[in-house]
Structure formats: C-alpha cells, structure tokens
Amino acid sequence: MAKKMTRSLRSNLITYGIVIGFFIICEVLISAHILTYSLQGQLVPICAYACMAISLNLVVGISGELSLGHAGFMSVGAFTGAVVSALLSQSISSEPVVLILSMLVGGLFAGIIGFLIGIPVMRLHGDYLAIVTLAFGEIIKNIMNNLYVGLDEAGLHVTFSSEGALGLSETGRVLLSGPKGAVGVNKMSTFVIGIVLVCFCLFVALNLINSRSGRAILAVRDNRIAAEACGINSTKYRMMAFVVSAVLAGMAGTLYGLNYSSFIPSKFDFNNSIMILVFVVLGGIGSIRGGIISAAILTVLPEALRFLSTYRMLIYSIVLIAVMLVTNSPRAKNALRNLRLRFRGRRGPQLATAAVNAQIDADSNAANAEEDGADE
Numbered sequence: 001m002a003k004k005m006t007r008s009l010r011s012n013l014i015t016y017g018i019v020i021g022f023f024i025i026c027e028v029l030i031s032a033h034i035l036t037y038s039l040q041g042q043l044v045p046i047c048a049y050a051c052m053a054i055s056l057n058l059v060v061g062i063s064g065e066l067s068l069g070h071a072g073f074m075s076v077g078a079f080t081g082a083v084v085s086a087l088l089s090q091s092i093s094s095e096p097v098v099l100i101l102s103m104l105v106g107g108l109f110a111g112i113i114g115f116l117i118g119i120p121v122m123r124l125h126g127d128y129l130a131i132v133t134l135a136f137g138e139i140i141k142n143i144m145n146n147l148y149v150g151l152d153e154a155g156l157h158v159t160f161s162s163e164g165a166l167g168l169s170e171t172g173r174v175l176l177s178g179p180k181g182a183v184g185v186n187k188m189s190t191f192v193i194g195i196v197l198v199c200f201c202l203f204v205a206l207n208l209i210n211s212r213s214g215r216a217i218l219a220v221r222d223n224r225i226a227a228e229a230c231g232i233n234s235t236k237y238r239m240m241a242f243v244v245s246a247v248l249a250g251m252a253g254t255l256y257g258l259n260y261s262s263f264i265p266s267k268f269d270f271n272n273s274i275m276i277l278v279f280v281v282l283g284g285i286g287s288i289r290g291g292i293i294s295a296a297i298l299t300v301l302p303e304a305l306r307f308l309s310t311y312r313m314l315i316y317s318i319v320l321i322a323v324m325l326v327t328n329s330p331r332a333k334n335a336l337r338n339l340r341l342r343f344r345g346r347r348g349p350q351l352a353t354a355a356v357n358a359q360i361d362a363d364s365n366a367a368n369a370e371e372d373g374a375d376e
Contacts, residue, residue: 012206015289016199019050022296023195038303044259046299047194048074051252053279053291054201055245060277061286062209063241064221066130068273069137073246075268076113077106077253079144082182083175085258086151095188103197103254110250111243113140118242122235125224137273144265149176181264182257189259197255198292201248205288208244217241282323 026043029035052074059067081102088098121132148165150157152172159165163174177183208214219227220234228234257263279298283290298320305315 008210011289012202015202015206015292018289019195019198019202019292023191026191038306039300042300042303043191044189044194045256046296047191047198048252048256048259049276049279049295049299050198050292051201051255052249052276053283053295054198054205054288055248055252056276056280057286057288057291058205058208058241058245058248060280061284061288061291062214062221063217063238065238065242066126067133067242067245068130068270068277069133069135069140070245070249070276071268071270071272072133072137072140073110073114073249074253074256074272074276075137075140075144075265076110077103077250078257078263078268079147079176079182079265080109080250081106081254081257082185083149083151083156085186085188086175087156089186095186096190096193099188099190099193099255099258102258103251106254107247107251110253111247114243114246115239118239118246122239122242134270134273137268137270141265141269144176144181144268145179147176148174148178150174179264179266181262181267183262185258185261185263187259187261189255194255197251201252202288202292204244204248208241209288213237213240278320282320 026035030040052070055073056067056070059065059070084105085098085102088101092098092101117133117136121129121136124132146160148159148161148163150163150166150168150172152169154169157166157168157172163177166172166174168174174183209218216227216232216237217240219230219232220237224234253268275298279295280291282298283292283294301319
C-alpha cells in the first residue's frame with residue numbers, strides 16, 4: 001500500500017512539475033524576447049483550456065459519463081465573471097483581487113447550474129446523458145444570445161428585450177448585449193493567475209480522485225450494479241463529480257473571458273465542447289496529465305501553423321488523426337513502453353522485448369476471443 005501511495009505521489013509531483021516547468025520556460029522565453037506576441041496571447045487560453053480538460057476528465061474519465069455540453073459551464077463562468085468584475089471594479093482597485101473573486105463567483109454560479117442540471121441528468125446513462133448535456137449547452141448559448149445586462153448608479157439592469165429596454169442613465173454602460181456578448185470588458189487575466197488556477201484545479205481533481213469519494217466514483221464507473229449492491233449511492237457520487245467539474249469549468253471560463261475586451265455567446269457552442277472532449281481523449285481518458293499536455297499542444301498548434309496559410313487547418317486535422325491512431329494502437333503503446341523501460345534501465349533489452357511481445361500476443365488473443373464470442 002505504501003508503495004502504491006509513493007507511486008501516486010510521484011505521479012502527482014511530476015504533473016505539478018510539468019505545469020511549473022512550463023511556466024518557468026515561458027517566462028524565460030518572454031524575458032529573452034524569443035516568444036512572439038501572438039504566442040504570448042495564447043498563454044492564458046492554454047491555462048483556461050487545461051483547466052477545462054481537467055474538469056471534463058472528472059466526468060468522462062473518472063466518472064465514466066459522456067458530457068457534450070461542457071462549454072455551457074465555461075460560458076456561465078465567462079459571462080458571470082464579466083458582470084462581477086465590472087461590479088467589483090467600482091470598489092476594489094486591485095485587479096488580481098477582482099479577478100480571483102470573479103473566478104470564485106463564476107465557479108459558484110456554474111456549480112449551481114451544474115447541480116440543477118445534474119438533478120435530472122444524473123439519473124440517465126450513456127447516450128441519453130450525452131444528448132441532454134448537449135441540449136443544455138445549446139440552451140445556455142441561446143439564453144446568452146438574448147440576455148442584456150447594464151450597470152449604472154442604480155445597480156444592475158437585466159432584460160431579454162433589447163439594450164433600450166435596460167433604461168440606463170447617461171453614465172450607465174452595457175455589460176452584456178445579447179448576440180454581441182460581453183462588451184467593454186476590462187482585461188485583467190494574467191499568465192501567473194492562469195498557472196495558479198491550473199494548479200488549483202489539479203489540487204482539487206487529484207485529491208478528489210485519491211479520496212474515499214473518488215474511490216466510490218471509480219467503483220460506480222467500473223460496475224454500477226456491484227457498487228450499489230455494496231451500498232454506494234451511485235447518483236450521489238456521480239453528482240459530486242459533475243458539480244465539481246462544473247465549478248472548475250466556470251472558473252476557467254472566467255479566466256478565459258476576462259482575457260478579452262469582448263466575447264460572444266457563439267464562442268461557447270457545440271464545437272467548443274467537442275474540442276475540449278478531444279483534449280481529454282487525445283491525452284488519454286482518465287489521464288489528468290495527458291489532458292493538460294494535449295490542451296496546451298492543440299491550443300497553440302493552429303497558431304504555430306499560421307505560416308502555412310490556408311493549409312494549416314488541414315495539417316492540424318491530419319496531425320490530430322495521426323496522433324489518435326498512434327495512441328490507440330497496442331503496438332505503438334508497447335513500443336513506447338519498451339523505450340521507457342530501456343531508458344529507465346530497469347530491465348534488459350531482451351526482457352523488455354519479451355514483455356512487449358507477450359503483451360502483443362495477449363492483446364491479439366483477447367481480440368480473437370471477442371470476435372469468437374461475437375460470432376457465437
């Protein structure tokens with residue numbers, strides 16, 4: 001047991017080390033004027049999407065459910081953060097404090113929405129849950145497309161009609177303008193706060209996974225009927241993972257939204273949810289570290305390929321398909337495992353090769369057994 005705990009702690013420390021190392025390298029490159037301004041502008045989105053990958057992994061990888069509306073929680077956090085930051089800026093002069101408080105409120109609102117949505121959703125499984133979460137994401141987008149919020153001396157004004165229906169005074173200003181989204185946002189997100197948020201999301205996710213509740217969530221994922229027979233309330237623990245995921249997504253949405261002077265509701269549509277799901281799948285379902293790495297790579301890759309002009313998205317798609325095929329190939333996995341064992345020096349080359357061949361044979365036998373069972 002102690003050995004397992006040591007291995008788990010080592011893995012967690014490596015994950016934290018990767019995040020901190022990424023921060024140090026980027027700061028050095030910025031100080032040396034090596035990192036371009038366009039890539040510097042991608043640092044905060046990388047942090048936001050890394051947090052989104054961590055949060056979605058709690059639902060898809062740890063809880064074993066498919067959610068297709070995760071961008072909806074990001075949207076709630078982004079627009080809530082835009083409104084709260086405007087309110088707090090009137091009384092608090094420190095932008096980092098305003099940003100942190102806005103992220104907390106954005107996460108709280110997203111968590112409340114996640115809890116309300118989770119009441120009916122967590123009673124569903126499989127494709128039904130995916131369809132309902134997809135519908136939720138579209139509902140949130142349409143609500144934001146018709147929401148108008150203004151601020152003046154009298155406080156907040158909210159309507160679903162038009163900007164004119166807000167009834168603002170001459171000194172008032174519009175915060176949310178329907179299809180135009182959030183306008184006149186005070187940009188206050190920083191790379192430092194983004195890294196802090198990534199570390200916070202890691203702390204929450206890893207501690208939840210390794211806790212008693214996390215083991216219950218894993219038990220429900222592996223075999224719901226057996227877990228319920230042992231007295232585990234499957235709905236309760238699935239709801240826990242869903243709500244925590246929504247809170248982290250809301251905080252990431254606030255960080256993302258306050259990085260721009262304006263953003264529109266259509267930014268958080270179905271395509272965005274699929275992109276976040278790709279981060280999780282590409283990094284390995286259930287792998288927190290892999291999700292962070294894939295989110296960073298796939299966020300910066302389109303910008304890095306911009307010099308290829310019209311072909312950059314084609315190359316991006318080809319790279320994505322190739323990586324998916326390689327990461328899901330048993331032979332490729334075993335080859336990587338073989339290289340890792342040789343690099344660490346824990347086994348000799350012959351023993352490592354024998355282990356790889358044995359694993360390939362085992363996978364082949366298992367596949368043949370499944371085909372035989374299907375034929376019968």
